[in-house]
Amino acid sequence: MPPSAKTERDQEFKHGQGFPNINVSRRQQAPPKLKKPVPHYRHLVRWNKNQVPESIEEQQMNQDLVILRRALDLFLNSHMAEAEAILARGPVPVGTSPAPDASYSSTAAQKAQEAFASQDKKELVQKAQEDTTNDRDDLSSLASSAPSSTTKPANGKKSASSSSSSSGDGKKSKDSEPTAMYYELGKAIIQGLRALVTFDPYEIEAGMKAFEKAIKVSNKQRKGSMIGLGSVKAVGSFVVGTIGAGSFRGMNRVQKHAELVYAEATILRSLLSVLYHLDAWMVIEECINLRHAFTIIQGLKSFMDSVESELRAGKNIDHHQIDEHIVSGVTLSYSLYNIVISFLPDVIVKMLQLIGFPSDRDWGMAMLAACGDWDPMSPPESPQEHAERLASSANDGVRRQFCDMVPIIFQVIVSSFIPMNHVDLNYAQMINDYNLELYPESPFFLFLKGRHLQVTSKLDEAITTYHSAKVEEPRWHQLSHIFVFEEMMCAMMQADHHTACEKSRQLLKESRWSKCAFRYLTAITGYERGVESEKKKIDSLMGKVENGMQKVAGMHLFFETFCARKSKRFIKEGHLLLPSYDFMLLWNTFDMMPPKVLAKALDNISAEVRRLQALLPAKMLERESQPLAAKDQTIEAASGGYLSGLWSNKGAIERDSKVNNYENFYDDYCLAFFLQGLVAYHLAFFPEDPFSREMCELAMESFQTVFRYAPLIKDDTYTYYFSHYYKAKIWIQQGRLDEAQARFKYLLGLSNTNMLGLPALVGGKGRNSLELFVLLKVHSGLIEIDTARATANGTESVRSGSIRSGKY
Template identity: 30%
Template sequence: MVEAEDYCKQRDPKRENLYFATGYGLIQCFKGLMSFEDEDLLSGLNYVREGNIVANRHRKPSASLPTRLAGLVLGSLNTSGVGWIKNMTPVERHAELVYAESLFEKALLGIVYSGDWLAFIKEALNMRTTINIYRQLGKYIETMDAEAEARGEGPEDKSIDPHFRSGVYLGVGMSNVILSLMPSKLLTVIELFGYRGDRHTGLTYLMKSGGWSADSDTPAVSLEQEGIRRPMCDMALLLFHLVLSSITFDGVDIEMAQKILDYNVKRYPNGVFFLFGQGRMALCRGRPAEAIKYYTKAVEAQNQYRNMYHISHWEIAVANLALWDVSASLTYWRMLSDDATWSKATYTYGVAACLLQLGGDEERAEAAKLMNKVPGMRQRIAGKSIPLEKFIARKARKFQDQGGRLALPALELAYIFLAIARSPRNIIMTKMLPPIEELLTKLKQHKSNPSAYEGGRGYWDDLCLAHFLKGICLRYVAYPDADAVIDPDEKIAIAQADAQRDALSSFEAVFADGGRITLDHHLIYYAHYEYGRLLACKGDKQGAREHLELVMSGKPLEGPAGNRKGKYSLENALHVRTHAALEALDHKTRL
């Protein structure tokens, strides 16, 4: 990326060229989002604005108001839509595309930098303009291709250059995918304005850029034929299949991701993004040790942008939790806490949680100091708190209220970051379940007198947490993640039927005692979600639907004795996942 940045400076030092200006702005946008520092975000915003101004200067001038009004009556005037784009010169069409791209970057940076609702509304309107432009450009390409085919000139219009085509595919594809990932409540509002996101259409557009198909392991579009944005389309596909797959199911295709990854790794053997993709693929396959090797290579591949290390450091911290190597995970949480700026509260809590899990007087003393700092480290984006930071701030306050104690903090963090889902089954059985059983044994000793447990604070919360985590662990022993590669020589000391039965019993224990929870009310809702997923795995789709719909219903699930006020922790994240599970329930055998 340093070479690309220098090249843009050398070829267009005044940033007057359409593509050099927007290319330089894109690099600065990426750097700003990597560091999250106000100075970098503001710098990125200014350069993106410059690129946007250059693009706007090359766009086809809008028709006058009287002409647009006349165009509503006389379609032949072509004042909008496909006809308007047909009358543009090639430069004007490229400018229209670049304008949409830079407007999207500007909106993204503006929301992150300002952090208030007014800016969010303003930039949301820019997003709306971007989507409208992409939709019109997409219709233009469809129309031109259909006309070319009708003339017998092939499936694609040869007059449209591949760079423009790949840019439109990227924009139309990503806008469809992003809209399809919106929470159901927000999606209802968006649809009122005429916007819908078709995920499969979006993925098809992204695959068109490289000519990817399920029938072939290699792309149909050669290096000589590809457009300049084709690698970005491949990166977008990998991002969806390997990263966004953690919050959705429909459309996820790990085998397709493997094809795209294999092709690009050969092409860019030291490319940081694709090394990271290999690590992410290994993690999705349930091979965290292999993932750590690739993430380490990604760190070693470049030394110009230290902020890019932090992505790999985060993943290594999570992968080590999947191996239940808490000491190794602690090392990387410390690195993030010292250097990274995205979420100081999360990194600091990660350090504290690992220290508490390891135990020891010195570790507890250091953890106590860190927990005191966590609530004050929270950030706001678009005027709203970050849900994960809100959750860990609640955990930090709970630690203080309970006199410096939390139950299984690192294992709970492992669940939230999907480390348990990526963990090999022998690790779950031999390393994760023992501390849970130890806590349950301790809790059982106070069953007749809960007030005698840890000074009378947190008995029911800890009991439900222990049962919940036990259910999660046994669920992944009975039914590993759908994309996990199981070692054929792996031997598990429990039968699938027994693991399934005990997992169901553990979640049912959460339902039974959930009404007595004092603080961690989210456990009840997450237990219904995981119970529904487990039922789906065993083939009971009707039962699964009932529990998943219960989560989406908005009804309080704590029972008459519940004392929750307001929203429970990580509520929106759960709704996104539950909505995705309901969508995939009829055509996925395992959620």
Template identity: 25%
Template sequence: MDVTEETARAEDEDHFEDAYDRIPTACRMDLQSAIQETQCALNLVLNNKFSEALDLLKPWWRDSMYHALGYSSILVMQAAMTFEHKDIQIAMATIKEALHTCQRFRKKNSVVGSLSSLISRQSNLQEEEMHAELCYAECLLQKATLTFVQDENMISFIKGGIKIRSSHQIYKDCHNVLNVTHDLTSQSDSHRQFEGGVKLGIGSFNLMLSLLPQRILRLLEFIGFSGNREFGLSQLREGTSGSTLRSILCTLTLLFYHTYITLVLGSGEGNLAEAEALLEPYRHKYPKGAIIQFYSARLAALRGHFEKACAGYQECVSSQQEWKQIHHLCYWELMWTHTYQQDWLQAYRFADLLCRESRWSKAIYVYQKAAILSMMSAEDVDKTGEDVVELFRQVEALKQRLAGKSIPTEKFAVRKSRRYKTSTPVPLVLPALEMMYVWSGFTIVAKRVDCSEALLVTIEAAEEQLRRDSQPSEFHVDDGCLVQMLKGLCLKHAGRLMQAELCFTHVLSSENRIRYDHYLVPFTLYELALLYRQQGDAAKALAFMEKAKSNYKDYSMESRLHFRIHAALNSLRSSPAASP
């Protein structure tokens, strides 16, 4: 790492990355060559050349830790996206072999036990040992992911948890090594690559752990886990700079956080400006890359540019045909983007594609398709040739189990669809809009005044229909409360706060009469708390948030609400006057 390394450091970042668009021929796979060749494979993936990336890594994956990590990462990603048993088995066998490859480069004792050795002895072997710890930790995380989806029992869940804990501990040890050795080796390219890997691991762990509600985090802290959101974000931000192998991975982690996690498991406060800035350089570097196109479309949707988003997702679908699973991600988003605009025929089209092509969650896909059809006129439903009642009746049999437990959103769909099991089904009220709320869609629609107003018209029409119901069913109160909560959301986002408060308080006053949809009360308390925060009444917001968190249990999607409450409480305590 002498003359060659100094030359590489003198080159700018664009040249560093572009150099790996070709496939180098390696005659000897030293650490630097392995990192460069894995960078080349990553570039191939980002250019939709998935098979070429595997072909590049395959010859060395049993002899090089980075080739092993890269090769297994692609197969694990594919298995997680397809959910096919065969793909999961192949990926699991590969990751086990990759762990063995990484293990050969690790010190015989742990990093903690060899800190003094690592600091005192600057050699190629020491660099390999440091990188082997990183690669081993990343492979452990991959194996944990596959362990969760491979089997459906609690033993597998525990095994996966142990692997995550081991990975977390290795990253903490590597972070300690980084702190101690920073001044000694800061000029080394190998050290900068190591530093990038540590920032990715430490940043991701801290960020994800910081999302967990306090009752879960207290338990995890007992066994060595801890999470600091700001520290995690800062580590990932630092990791995005420079030209290391993991720079783009830090960027993709932050993009996922800002465009999905903050919305589904938070209170919708993702930093879209930062996400745009992070994505911009890669738009130029990988203009046809499906992953980059997907995030560009997602950001357009989050800003309320639905037409632009739809065009972007369609471009993403057209950009490659090798990994159909990326098409499915786009279909999911297209289904929702058309739902936001109440373009039900188009939303149905993509829900139907998911039902036919994707294995991820048949129960959700079929329920969603039936829910969308429920929003359409009888004439339009007839054109599709679908039987809505029969679709709802299929949902329960399609439910999956993960680690011995049902997936919360599937359980919700199953419970709602049981209304169609009787000989005289009682139709659901606004089921597509209810699921839109579950996936935080109202926060997105709020960016478009025209779409929000159109939704309010649809909700008020359902409200009027319920009011005119001459023979109320046993679900009448529940349906009325659902309509009032959804109406309150539209009014809140429109700035009509007093009217929104009346809708929310109507739900709360009906608590004792709700028979089935008990989730409506704690979720409404949460929404009312956000409304009070928007009005600047932090004390009232905090009181309602705490009530939603502490006074209710065993209702649908309870854990999802606790994630959202945790995020909102953190935001409330740091900036009480901030709007949701």
């Protein structure tokens, strides 16, 4: 017979000295120890801007890059229409008009605005709109002319491309193929972003067409021998391997850029293709494309590594003509391969490594930091150092700001969903503040600022920041929905149901991201607001939730599956238990709540716990000293059979456990106790606050209740999974690493639902819709244990040296 709850609690806390007096920070951790040195490609920039290139083609590319840099500055600073108008005009041929100032720098977005102060901006925007009207039948022309997301083609026929092209003789022709690869890439990126903002299949297809055009244009400027490696759709791309550094030594500067643009456009088109085709088999085909693109990126990196070796040896590298655009491009692409692959399960990572893909998250992050000359261990910059950073030509690379965005995104967004080691939110704030100085009106960096405030539990300041972000351009209005969504989540955290209901209604009315989720959110926020006159509308919305589901890569999104299951429950029973707190589990918002908000949430949840306890049958209360699920007390017993083997008096327990007119009583009972334990856990271990033994005991007792009644759960089996996860997290805090590791491995085994032994699963129902979410957390938990052990053994230390070291 397993131990009673009281005995279990005593065992949990007999090693109470293992808990810290003050909780460690999860918001600022030491940098990792890197396995290999980080390249300093920014020191390889040897492009003589003052020397006029002999090639007209290179002169044209230089001019295009300067103008593209201006357009990017305008776009990042919330002047989308002006940026799109610049791209819609098409490239200005060399020799036909004065070339833009080659000394232009992106050190301040204001410079871009001043450069165009003498031009009639309204005329530029009007011309872009006219181009859209004339060419709306051509998807690629739509991408270059910044169409409205609601514009539809008049018919299914394709018109001739109207994109202007530049040639050596300075003439333009609508019938000739364009040769300005950077213009096409810029148009494609903007169209691809619009596709993600609107999630409109038409816009996604337009984005794919735009990237295909960029691939075609850049392919024409690649070196002939490189093109011979094969089509991006060739299966042979998997076995071609890395392109050697020597292949790039024989290229001129334009050809190197063409290789980079070709690879980038291939990668981005593949990502949109997965969204558009909604087919699992398409993922396999696009993996081939990604492998082919990686061979190019890897080859460029090898080339730059060899050039860096020459520089270290004291050789002159000027003739390689490496510019800041190549540096930022290779850094961004190669780092992202390392970072993204590192989040996949170990089995998949090992398979990808066999075919040459890299996977080193910490190294990839450090490589991005080196591109911007960032170092989390360095002291604050002096005014002179800050001015030098702003004036550095290395900051002018057209991909430079994206290299800064990636670390911020992973620190303040990804780490909120998937626990990560070596998080440093102050470091992320330093990078974001620098970019906000350049782009004070940027919706992108303002969002990241608000998100930083949110994950550091400054909810009111986050809401103020979200309010300050404005997206005036009508065609980019849906970009503002990300601010609305975060405001809604902040309101839900604060139990402000009125504001949450207003924001969810706005999203449902205006946004196309997920009708399933927005219908559900509108329904539950209205339900919790408790206005009787809205009941029919809530019932109607709940009935439409499942119809709004969509697929990505052939699979339903986990949060939409969750919403659909909950809406069915509501339709069946007419009520839901704490639906806002339940939904917030998906967004991991409990990590963001300050103690005052957590305390309010605990009061709300505990009130429901007491209500449900009053409904618990008396005979079930008598069994409290004998927990139902023996296998949940000792992991070793988990390999035992199904439900029939768990209880000797199964029939009596099933009869005694029934609650009249409440079919899913134990789903709600376990959910209430899990939420109570979750909030108590966060109160006990709130970062940099004193450890609360009382809250920790409440969390453990709540999780034990979930384990005790888990066999009676019909649908919401995720509460069982998450209770085990957070119990293991408490053990990590206590230093009981072996026990925590055993519990994590137990959860990994439960990915096969037949092993869980819960009645809902034995009956073929109740599959855990959040299983993938739990497994991602478990994998991160295992890494956390390895790091804790390495730290205890003295083998985990801060990386030696500074990222800024080694200037040549």
